[in-house]
Amino acid sequence: MSWWRSAILGFQHLLAMYSGDVIVPLLIGGALHFNAMQMAYLISADIFMCGVATLLQLKRTPLTGIGLPVVLGCAVQAVTPLSAIGQHYGVGVMYGAIISAGVFIFLSAGWFSKIKHFFPPVVTGSLITIIGFTLIPVGFQDLGGGDATAKNFGDPKMLLVGFLTMAIILGLNAFAKGFLKSLSILAGILIGTFIAGAMGMVSLKAVGQASWFHLPQFFYFGAPKFEWSSILTMILVSLTTMVESTGVFFALGEITGRKIGASDLKRGYRAEGIAVILGGLFNTFPYSTFSENVGVVQLSGVKTRKPLYFSALFLMLLGLLPKIGALATVIPNAVLGGAMIVMFGMVGVQGIRMLQQVDFKDNNNLLVSAISIGLGLGVTVYPQIFQALPQSLQIVLNNGVVIGSFSAVILNIVFNMRPSRASSPAQTQVTTTAQPQHK
Numbered sequence: 001m002s003w004w005r006s007a008i009l010g011f012q013h014l015l016a017m018y019s020g021d022v023i024v025p026l027l028i029g030g031a032l033h034f035n036a037m038q039m040a041y042l043i044s045a046d047i048f049m050c051g052v053a054t055l056l057q058l059k060r061t062p063l064t065g066i067g068l069p070v071v072l073g074c075a076v077q078a079v080t081p082l083s084a085i086g087q088h089y090g091v092g093v094m095y096g097a098i099i100s101a102g103v104f105i106f107l108s109a110g111w112f113s114k115i116k117h118f119f120p121p122v123v124t125g126s127l128i129t130i131i132g133f134t135l136i137p138v139g140f141q142d143l144g145g146g147d148a149t150a151k152n153f154g155d156p157k158m159l160l161v162g163f164l165t166m167a168i169i170l171g172l173n174a175f176a177k178g179f180l181k182s183l184s185i186l187a188g189i190l191i192g193t194f195i196a197g198a199m200g201m202v203s204l205k206a207v208g209q210a211s212w213f214h215l216p217q218f219f220y221f222g223a224p225k226f227e228w229s230s231i232l233t234m235i236l237v238s239l240t241t242m243v244e245s246t247g248v249f250f251a252l253g254e255i256t257g258r259k260i261g262a263s264d265l266k267r268g269y270r271a272e273g274i275a276v277i278l279g280g281l282f283n284t285f286p287y288s289t290f291s292e293n294v295g296v297v298q299l300s301g302v303k304t305r306k307p308l309y310f311s312a313l314f315l316m317l318l319g320l321l322p323k324i325g326a327l328a329t330v331i332p333n334a335v336l337g338g339a340m341i342v343m344f345g346m347v348g349v350q351g352i353r354m355l356q357q358v359d360f361k362d363n364n365n366l367l368v369s370a371i372s373i374g375l376g377l378g379v380t381v382y383p384q385i386f387q388a389l390p391q392s393l394q395i396v397l398n399n400g401v402v403i404g405s406f407s408a409v410i411l412n413i414v415f416n417m418r419p420s421r422a423s424s425p426a427q428t429q430v431t432t433t434a435q436p437q438h439k
């Protein structure tokens with residue numbers, strides 16, 4: 001693939017993950033009442049570190065890097081716990097907890113990679129299905145304007161622009177060929193933004209206010225401090241991101257035709273651990289593999305890492321040049337929402353494709369997948385169901401991906417890995433074969 005085509009495809013990956021990444025500093029910075037200058041640094045440094053983290057994961061070394069077409073961004077599930085830690089203990093404790101979590105991920109990478117047998121297709125397929133379908137409500141929220149409590153949420157203009165963006169992406173996939181077809185998401189976002197601009201829905205105010213150059217700095221908001229409950233909370237969050245990243249690794253391995261082994265997982269976890277440590281040192285956030293970009297890889301059909309190297313370089317450049325980086329913030333939520341629905345739907349269907357490898361004549365597999373997907377989607381719709389529980393438990397249980405992931409792993413152990421089942425494969429086969437006859 002030529003350099004210029006790779007660069008354009010890399011820009012497409014950047015746009016796909018940009019809004020999901022920028023929302024984290026906006027939410028945490030807003031919760032901690034950062035001023036405009038602090039917010040500008042937070043966003044710029046975060047974008048820069050996304051590029052660094054992505055490079056760490058793309059490049060395979062004896063120690064780090066899974067070498068798959070991945071993009072790393074802020075872990076969204078860290079928003080609530082980090083905001084709570086920052087509000088109760090201060091920014092220094094928040095960054096101390098992030099650094100500690102990064103050290104934990106790095107040191108536990110070897111152990112975590114050895115439990116690969118806990119992630120058969122029934123688990124990973126269910127996990128990827130949950131990731132895709134639990135993110136679709138986020139796309140719909142953006143489609144309506146981004147803030148479901150706003151009076152103009154679901155404004156016909158927003159719906160029109162969002163569905164036009166979706167139609168452009170689908171139309172290009174249906175009728176375009178070759179390189180243009182692989183750029184369907186980028187073309188949909190750009191054309192949708194121009195249409196929104198003609199309707200008066202695009203503001204360039206953020207571009208005018210942004211500075212031209214900003215260099216990330218160590219301990220910009222102060223030196224880290226360490227407090228045990230905050231550290232424990234972020235370690236719990238790290239475990240959830242590692243489970244989610246595992247699902248993404250296996251999904252990309254499925255798409256690219258590469259078998260993912262324990263050594264690959266170990267390098268992948270270590271790269272994420274280093275990225276999280278750097279996030280704490282540069283006063284940004286923990287980073288993990290973005291599931292959004294699995295849909296881009298699947299839809300574009302381009303499975304090499306070359307475009308992702310360009311994505312990483314573009315992210316670092318945008319982080320150094322806030323005024324240019326601010327251009328991406330002018331894309332209306334409705335446009336991003338239309339694109340997200342397509343991409344997240346593709347991620348969910350990729351999970352269903354992985355589940356095709358599973359023998360669902362076996363009721364045990366059926367229950368593992370059905371209950372896990374049901375719990376993941378249910379918590380996504382009604383996260384407040386756990387509001388009476390302690391805050392530490394809510395951090396884990398309020399996330400549909402987290403509870404669905406844990407459910408899939410635990411139920412698979414209970415139903416498929418108990419000693420009596422493992423020691424009697426012949427009886428298991430007889431039971432599996434006999435099941436349809438009893439229906």
